[in-house]
Amino acid sequence: MKGGTTFFFVTDGIHAALEAAQTAAAGQDISVAGGAGTVNQFLIAGLLDELRLHITPCILGAGERVFDGVPAQRLERVSVRAASRVTHVTYRPVR
Template identity: 40%
Template structure:
């Protein structure tokens, strides 16, 4: 059965951040610090740079990085994560994920802007643009996943919409051991998430705390 999965980078104080984002630095000034441990992993290097030499860190950070890309049949992301806001007037802009984006599945981009045609890319990724509710795009992505899982890619605002609507079966947090003090609070509006989802944590060699919320088969409260 298709599950809805999500993996996010936050700080100890619960902030995901796109503070200070620009066309050149679309993820913002804190992104590098939030993703430092992940970007050193073997799996990241393979997925993003095509580095198959085995260079990069192993251990728990790499374990989670590898798990997060397994069994994904389709992806949903916000317009900012695609990069739509960087060049909103350019109909030929194909996002900032490069010629061969690391998805290899249909990717549904939520946007309120004018309709765009699908963009097929090398490596099996096709970007589709949708101006619909989170429920509707999830229904379409679930069908496209053919029994595999749907991943909500982000960014943080898109992620929170799905979380607040109770649509996420597994939420994996990579908590960087830093106190950021700015950005978007992941936890706002998620009070009591532990009642519907069980919580398990592990600490990686890098100091990153991996916290996983998994929907309980039998919710304690309805």
Template identity: 45%
Template sequence: MGTVFANVSISLDGYIAGPNDSRENPLGDGGEQLHEWMVDTESWKDQHGHDGGETNRDSEIVAESNENVGAAIMGRRMFDNDEGPWGDDPFEGYWGDDPPFAVPVFVLTHHPREPLEMDGGTTFHFVTDGIERALKRASDTVDDEDIEIVGGATVIQQFIEAGLIDELQLHVVPVLLGDGIRLFESLDSDPIELERTRMVGSPDVTHLWFDVETDRNEQ
């Protein structure tokens, strides 16, 4: 496989969503501010089945992050903002009939569920035996393509703590949200060294890339 990475828009004070997130308000109060730079780009619109959009540096960065992704991993709450059992007629998630991933997506959950095949190449697979197993299953579906850890924050933290992530792509939005869901809550590990490999500034956002020194990277 290629790189295992996370690609996250984050406020300057470290939040990836505002407070009071729910199924109806998945980004939390004010959280949409963190994505404004992205949703206006041609690349994002194209990925989500829309025409138009800005063709700028931000758009190139969105395209570049996505172009080699062969599989994705996300937490249950990022799929449907629920942690309960699935029920008899379960919700098919936030992502619509034709989700923007167009690759296999492995959803971490405590509750087994049959795979859910959507239009456009996205199939949700539900993994009940932890992040290492999810990564193994994702890696079995790719050749040299990348694997994106989509989120949420606790899933990305688990991958960092377990030394299973190679790269963080952070898009720092110049706002202090003051409350919400932090990307980096307290880590359950010793301090972790990174290396900033790249930086690009555009008017609305600061793009920073970090390599993570992990057990996996040292092998």
């Protein structure tokens, strides 16, 4: 992509994806993108340093939901930014 962003799609699990991302990032920050299923897997494994949710007032249909099947989490809200059609909320795990 313009600016040097690269996307890799990994199908053999979150641990393999994280390892590949860490190798490719060479010490830089990593962003994991995905739907609720991906977020839930990383939450269950305790592998997220930060969770960014982008909340919109529209219903896309039936499907997976964030936090379904995830044990109770201790998350600290670190920022909230509202725009006309979306609210961005950032959390960090309390460890």
